[in-house]
Structures are given as structure tokens and as C-alpha cells.
Amino acid sequence: MENANNKIEKWDLIIKPQSSWLSVDLVSIWKYRDLLMLLVKRDFVSVYKQTLLGPFWFIIQPVITTVIFTVIFGNLASISTDGIPPTLFYISGITLWAYFADCLTKTSNTFIANAAVFGKVYFPRLIVPLSVLISNLWKLGIQLVLFIAIWVYYLNISKAVSPNWTLLWLFPFLIIIMAGLGLGFGILISSLTTKYRDLTFLVGFGVQLLMYASPIVYPISALSPKMKFWLMLNPISSIIETFKYVFLGSGYFSGGALIYSFIFMLIILSTSVLIFNRVEKTFMDSV
Amino acid sequence: MGNTVIKVEGLGKQYRLGQVGSATFGADLKKFARRLQGKKEQPLDLGEENDRTKKGNSDIVWALKDINFSVTQGDVLGIIGRNGAGKSTLLKILSRTTSPTFGTYKVKGRIASLLEVGTGFHPDLTGRENVFLNGAILGMTKKEIALKFDEIVAFSGVERYIDTPVKRYSSGMYVRLAFAVAAHLEPEILIVDEVLAVGDAEFQKKCMGKMKAVSGEGRTVLFVSHQLGTIKSLCTKGLLLHNGTIQYSGSANEAVNYYLRSFTSMGSAPTNVTFTPKDNKRAQILDVKIYDVNQEQKLNFDVFEKIFIEIYYVLNEDISGLGVGLNIDRGGEILACSSDTDENPERLALRKKGVYKTIVQLPHPLKSGTYTISSIGIGITNVGGIDSHDNIFNFFVEENSFDPTFKSYSANRPGIMFASLKWETSFLEEV
Known part of the structure; x- marks a missing residue:
């Protein structure tokens, strides 16, 4: 699909069986921006319909997870938290991690979950996973409010918490890299699941494993140099560590590691978008 | 003559029979290895004609083969053919929900497809919210929908429930609202499947009226239907598909007649x-x-x-x-x-x-x-x-020679046989 000048006539749309790999139609995504926002609104409204607590559920989840982590990893296993109060340490990791995990799992079934709609009408398919990223931002926002409340509390009572205020501007970039990674992995899986359904079983389990391979419940400083090297290959590690470095003053900050994560994100995202774009044209024949 | 707005050249679509899509990882590896060795992919041309009554030798079939046609602006093209003739596949390609295996398809102007009504309706959302969502899915901008919102609601006749979640709607109300959104699409080219066969008689008439109005405005419509009477009354051009190929292309009347004749000449049907x-x-x-x-x-x-x-x-x-x-x-x-x-x-x-x-x-x-x-x-x-x-x-x-809506011999009416009953209606007094 490309806008092209035919020799004699001008066509708005030309469809051929094999268009080039690089024919991602960003223009039409922009044209459908209203649909993007309406899908976000749909997710937002439909989640709270017929619930008593509404958005409050978004708070309960990280609170309980933090309590469990504090008991198991803090008290029972006595894993170091770099001198940071355990509650604050765990919730800072959980908040950012949850955004990544949600983006990944909810975009990973894009094709299968939307087969009914995709089979009936054409619109740029990328709109759907993009709307998931934006919908999840709202949830992230609510959880960040919780995090900030706890953070401010400990900022006042604990001397161990000493934010690196000058690096606060990095925060939006951390979110962007997280979103990009979540989207990249998510749509890659969704493209592959149209053919190999096995991957759907792997997603939930894989995300859980990946959490333990990221410095969420332990600080990277607690690891041996060799382990640290392997862990930093995980693009999420530097994001979590930078977040902790900026807000808590603990953790490991390296510009190089952050750039690595960023480039990793760009590569996985562009590869996934290309694959996604290719799959979207014929997936109706195999779903 | 107006200018050509759709041009389809050498369009073909192949499907692999059997366990479609559940190809094994091993088969994919083999395919990849073949490609690495510089060999060509398995020739696709081995496919057979799509006749489901015969058992074929190849596991590849042509759902569509060598389809060529063009549509000029303002044409109302009716696509007919028996079940399995390739109508739905053609419609899917034209509406871009799947890609062709061969050939090209070119379009001028904004195109919208209506393969069903109410695509993307969410049961928890209200009628109002769904109108916007569905409109956007069909390609309208929020502004366009907002401008037509009152018109859409009036057409649907569900004003009273517009702020109620659609899961509380009766199925009739649901369909009315869904069609109302679709009816207010204003693309240059509209692709319609047999969605008209929904709702009660009154609503069907409304829909038919809308379809006629749309085609009267000089917009191009591609219409697939089994109701030959509707095709004759609504369409100017006709395209007859048979086992994935075009059997006849011409005026709507001619196409319908050709189709009917082809029925008669079917093998085991003596007269x-x-x-x-x-x-x-x-x-x-x-x-x-x-x-x-x-x-x-x-x-x-x-x-x-x-x-x-x-x-x-x-x-x-x-x-x-x-x-x-x-x-x-x-x-x-x-x-x-x-x-x-x-x-x-x-x-x-x-x-x-x-x-x-x-x-x-x-x-x-x-x-x-x-x-x-x-x-x-x-x-x-x-x-x-x-x-x-x-x-x-x-x-x-x-029902070929007339529009069956509102006639007691219409197939949509209950009743086994037609009965012509005498009715007498008289005006009594003004009130």
C-alpha cells in the first residue's frame, strides 16, 4: 500500500500482494488518531463499569504486591535494599515494571483478540496496540501518585533517601523506553501467535521470569560483577536502576547503559513493527 | 463516461486446504532453508479450480483467479454468484481485510466497507459512546460524527436509550443504531455486504431507501447480495462469479439473467x-x-x-x-x-x-x-x-422482477403460501 503515481492516472491506494517490508503507513495512523483516542476512552470506561471501587483497584494491586515482597524478600529472605526502606524500594520497582508488563501482555494478543473486528473493516492495525499503551499510562499515573505519596513520606522520615534532583528530566525517557519495549515485545508476540499459538502460553510465564531477571526485588549492587554484566544485558535493568537512582539516590546509573536500553528498544520496536505490518495483511487467512 | 475509480487487474487469491495456519515450525524451517539455497518457493500455480463438489488432487485452491474489472464513478455494482463462488473473498480483498496473492487493486478516493453492522460495538458502552467508536472504526473523524450525531440518532429511532449501555438494548435496537451509523458514512466508494437483511420490515425499507439515495448521489457502491430482485432494482452493473472466476460482467439485469440460466444448465437438473x-x-x-x-x-x-x-x-x-x-x-x-x-x-x-x-x-x-x-x-x-x-x-x-418489501409473497414474511386476501378500508370521520 503506497501512494504512487501511476503512469497515466493517479491512484490514492494501490494494493499488491507483496509490498515492500518498509511500507509502514504512518500517515494513515495519524489520520485515524480519533479512533486511537476513542479506543483509549473505551478501555477506560469499560474497565470501571459495574465495579464498586473503580480506579481504586489500580492502587490495591501494587500495595498488596509491595506488602508481599516486603514480607518474603525483605523479612524472610533478607535481601538487601541498598539501605532504602523496603516498602519504598519495592514499590518503586513494581510501579515501573507493572507498566512494562501490562503493555506487553495486553498487546501480545492484538490479532487474536481483535480478529472479529479486523476481519470486517480495515484501519491501521497498529492503532490497537498503541491505544493499549495510552490506556495503561492512566493506570501508571494512578500508581505513580501512590508511589509519590509513599516517597514523600519516606523523604521526610528517612535520611537514606536522597534523590538526584538534577537527573529528574530523565524520567519521561524512562517511561518512553519502557513503553517502547513493552510494545515491541508485545506486537512481536502477537504477530507470531497468528501462526504459533504456543507463544500465548509462554507470555504470562515469560513475563514473570523476566521480572526476576530484572532488579525489581533486589538491587544490582547485591550482585557479583559477572552477574551484574549479564543482568545489564537486560534492557529493563538500567531503566529500573536509573529510576531508583533518580528518586531514591540508591541504584546504579550509567549513561551508556541507558543508551544501550534505548537502542535496544529502537531495534526491537522497528523490527516488530515491520513484522506486525507484514502479518496484518494476511493474518485473517490463518487465524 | 465518468472516470475509473476502482481498477482490479489479474487479482487472485489462493488458500491452502487442510490445516490452514497451523503449519509446523519444521515446515517453516524447510521453506527457509530452500530459500537460503536460492531455490524458488514452491510454485503456487499448481492450484486447482475452486469447485468444492469435486475432490481435488492439489491442496492449494484458487478462491479467486484472474479477476479483472473496473468500476467507474457512480456505478452501483452488484456482485452475485452461488455460495463458494468467491464473493466473500473478493469483498475481503476490496475492503482490505486480507491481501491478494496475485494482481493489483487500485482505488481513487475514500473507501469504506460495510461487511457487517456494529463492528466494534462494546456492550458496556452507551449508545452515544458506541456511535462515536463505531464511526471512527469505519473511518469517520470525531468531528464528522459529532456533526451527524443527531441525524444518526434520529434515523435509528432509539433517542430514548442513547445513554444506556447497548447490552441493555433489544437486538432490534442494536441493529438499528448500528445501521444508522453505517448509513451516515460518506465515502466516495462504499462496499456493502448483505447487511440489509436485518431488522423489521419498516427498518428494511428505510435501509433500502438510504441505499438508493446513496447511489443516487453519484457515489460508487459495490454490493453483494443473494437477493437477485434487490440487485436488479438497485444496481446498474453486475458481476457474476463462478468458482472463483468472472463468468459474466455487464449490466445488472444481464448478469442476473445469466446467473439464472446457469442454474438451469446445471448437470443433474432435467426439465x-x-x-x-x-x-x-x-x-x-x-x-x-x-x-x-x-x-x-x-x-x-x-x-x-x-x-x-x-x-x-x-x-x-x-x-x-x-x-x-x-x-x-x-x-x-x-x-x-x-x-x-x-x-x-x-x-x-x-x-x-x-x-x-x-x-x-x-x-x-x-x-x-x-x-x-x-x-x-x-x-x-x-x-x-x-x-x-x-x-x-x-x-x-x-424474487427478481420486483422489490419484495411489503408484499405478502416476500420470503421474509411468515406463512407457507401466498394468500391474496381482500381488505376493505374506509375513512370514517375526522377527529
Whole structure:
């Protein structure tokens, strides 16, 4: 699909069986921006319909997870938290991690979950996973409010918490890299699941494993140099560590590691978008 | 002539039969290895014609093959064909929900497809929210929807429930609202599947009116339907598909007629059945025909055509009390059982040895559908049959020459047979 000048006539749309790999139609995504926002609104409204607590559920989840982590990893296993109060340490990791995990799992079934709609009408398919990223931002926002409340509390009572205020501007970039990674992995899986359904079983389990391979419940400083090297290959590690470095003053900050994560994100995202774009044209024949 | 807005060249679509999509990882690896060695991919051209009644040798079929046509602005193109002819596949490619395997497809202008109504409706959202969401999915901007919102709601007739979640709607209200959104799309090219067959009669008429209005505005419409009458009344051009190829392309009327003729020429569907005479029978049916008022033998009839059955039979001796009769079935249910002595008891008198001819006109008009002359027989009334044959003809009655909406012989109306009832309505007084 490309806008092209035919020799004699001008066509708005030309469809051929094999268009080039690089024919991602960003223009039409922009044209459908209203649909993007309406899908976000749909997710937002439909989640709270017929619930008593509404958005409050978004708070309960990280609170309980933090309590469990504090008991198991803090008290029972006595894993170091770099001198940071355990509650604050765990919730800072959980908040950012949850955004990544949600983006990944909810975009990973894009094709299968939307087969009914995709089979009936054409619109740029990328709109759907993009709307998931934006919908999840709202949830992230609510959880960040919780995090900030706890953070401010400990900022006042604990001397161990000493934010690196000058690096606060990095925060939006951390979110962007997280979103990009979540989207990249998510749509890659969704493209592959149209053919190999096995991957759907792997997603939930894989995300859980990946959490333990990221410095969420332990600080990277607690690891041996060799382990640290392997862990930093995980693009999420530097994001979590930078977040902790900026807000808590603990953790490991390296510009190089952050750039690595960023480039990793760009590569996985562009590869996934290309694959996604290719799959979207014929997936109706195999779903 | 206007300019060409759609051009389809050499379009083809192949499907692999069997376990589509569940290809093994191993098979993919082999394919990849072949490609690495610089060998060509398995030739796709091995595919066979898409005739589902025959068992093929190849596991690749052409759902569509070598489709070429173009549509000029303002055309209303009706796409017809039997089930499995490739209508849906063509529609899917034209509406971009799947890609062709071969060929190109070019479009000028904004295109919107309506393969079903209410795509993307979310049960928890209110009518209002769904109008916006569905409109956006169909390609409208929020601003466009907002401008037409009142019009959409008025058309749907569900004003009162517009802020209620659609899961509380009756199915009729749901469909009305969904169609209302679709009806207010304003693309230059509209692709419509048989979505008109929804809702009650009143709403159907509204939909038909809207379709006519849309085509009257000079917009291009591609329309797929089984209702040949609708195609004739709505479309200017017709495209007849058969087993994945274009069998006829021309005016809508011609395409429909061609389609009907092709039905008749189908193999195992004779319009004349003869039986070899045997001497040992007292009486025997020799020959049966089915034809219209001009004695043209055929199996496809319009609702308004009169249908005749002609029966030749022979009596090998003088017989009294003899009658000849037949049963008409629709969908396995006997609609009528009639004999030539029913209204004329004097025929029960002795009939001489010899050959006889009987012509019977079937009930008229028959509602559209597939009918069977399930039995023809001769026998002695109240005693027993002498000779009979089952399932002689299958014939079709279709609504071609008129728009069946609001007519009691419309297939959509309940009731087994058409009955012409006399109504008297008079104005009494002003109030």
C-alpha cells in the first residue's frame, strides 16, 4: 500500500500482494488518531463499569504486591535494599515494571483478540496496540501518585533517601523506553501467535521470569560483577536502576547503559513493527 | 463516461486446504532453508479450480483467479454468484481485510466497507459512546460524527436509550443504531455486504431507501447480495462469479439473467423426465415436463411466472376410478397434494385404454424458495397407487422482477403460501 503515481492516472491506494517490508503507513495512523483516542476512552470506561471501587483497584494491586515482597524478600529472605526502606524500594520497582508488563501482555494478543473486528473493516492495525499503551499510562499515573505519596513520606522520615534532583528530566525517557519495549515485545508476540499459538502460553510465564531477571526485588549492587554484566544485558535493568537512582539516590546509573536500553528498544520496536505490518495483511487467512 | 475509480487487474487469491495456519515450525524451517539455497518457493500455480463438489488432487485452491474489472464513478455494482463462488473473498480483498496473492487493486478516493453492522460495538458502552467508536472504526473523524450525531440518532429511532449501555438494548435496537451509523458514512466508494437483511420490515425499507439515495448521489457502491430482485432494482452493473472466476460482467439485469440460466444448465437438473414403458403394468407414467406459460422448459421462475407440470401417461386397459396427482414440497414439507379428480369427480368414470396428457398449473404465486415435485402418481382413488415416481423436479422461485418489501409473497414474511386476501378500508370521520 503506497501512494504512487501511476503512469497515466493517479491512484490514492494501490494494493499488491507483496509490498515492500518498509511500507509502514504512518500517515494513515495519524489520520485515524480519533479512533486511537476513542479506543483509549473505551478501555477506560469499560474497565470501571459495574465495579464498586473503580480506579481504586489500580492502587490495591501494587500495595498488596509491595506488602508481599516486603514480607518474603525483605523479612524472610533478607535481601538487601541498598539501605532504602523496603516498602519504598519495592514499590518503586513494581510501579515501573507493572507498566512494562501490562503493555506487553495486553498487546501480545492484538490479532487474536481483535480478529472479529479486523476481519470486517480495515484501519491501521497498529492503532490497537498503541491505544493499549495510552490506556495503561492512566493506570501508571494512578500508581505513580501512590508511589509519590509513599516517597514523600519516606523523604521526610528517612535520611537514606536522597534523590538526584538534577537527573529528574530523565524520567519521561524512562517511561518512553519502557513503553517502547513493552510494545515491541508485545506486537512481536502477537504477530507470531497468528501462526504459533504456543507463544500465548509462554507470555504470562515469560513475563514473570523476566521480572526476576530484572532488579525489581533486589538491587544490582547485591550482585557479583559477572552477574551484574549479564543482568545489564537486560534492557529493563538500567531503566529500573536509573529510576531508583533518580528518586531514591540508591541504584546504579550509567549513561551508556541507558543508551544501550534505548537502542535496544529502537531495534526491537522497528523490527516488530515491520513484522506486525507484514502479518496484518494476511493474518485473517490463518487465524 | 465518468472516470475509473476502482481498477482490479489479474487479482487472485489462493488458500491452502487442510490445516490452514497451523503449519509446523519444521515446515517453516524447510521453506527457509530452500530459500537460503536460492531455490524458488514452491510454485503456487499448481492450484486447482475452486469447485468444492469435486475432490481435488492439489491442496492449494484458487478462491479467486484472474479477476479483472473496473468500476467507474457512480456505478452501483452488484456482485452475485452461488455460495463458494468467491464473493466473500473478493469483498475481503476490496475492503482490505486480507491481501491478494496475485494482481493489483487500485482505488481513487475514500473507501469504506460495510461487511457487517456494529463492528466494534462494546456492550458496556452507551449508545452515544458506541456511535462515536463505531464511526471512527469505519473511518469517520470525531468531528464528522459529532456533526451527524443527531441525524444518526434520529434515523435509528432509539433517542430514548442513547445513554444506556447497548447490552441493555433489544437486538432490534442494536441493529438499528448500528445501521444508522453505517448509513451516515460518506465515502466516495462504499462496499456493502448483505447487511440489509436485518431488522423489521419498516427498518428494511428505510435501509433500502438510504441505499438508493446513496447511489443516487453519484457515489460508487459495490454490493453483494443473494437477493437477485434487490440487485436488479438497485444496481446498474453486475458481476457474476463462478468458482472463483468472472463468468459474466455487464449490466445488472444481464448478469442476473445469466446467473439464472446457469442454474438451469446445471448437470443433474432435467426439465423433462421420461420413463421406459413396461407392458405388465395396468397404467404407467411416460413423460413429465416442467415449463412456464410459453412452454419453455426451465427450473428457475420468477414469483410472477406461472408454472406448469405436464404429465403423459398410458393406460394398458380400461380403468375406472382413476386419478393422477402430485405433491409439492418445500424444505421437506408437503405444501399441497392435488389430483385431477379433486374438483372434477366426473373423471372418476371409466377411462379408456390409451395415452393421456394432463397439464396442471401449480399454485400461483409461490413464495420464493426451492421447491420439489416430490411425487407424481396415478392410481385408483381410495384403492391404491398403480405407478408413481418420487422427487422428479427441483425448481426455484426467486424474487427478481420486483422489490419484495411489503408484499405478502416476500420470503421474509411468515406463512407457507401466498394468500391474496381482500381488505376493505374506509375513512370514517375526522377527529
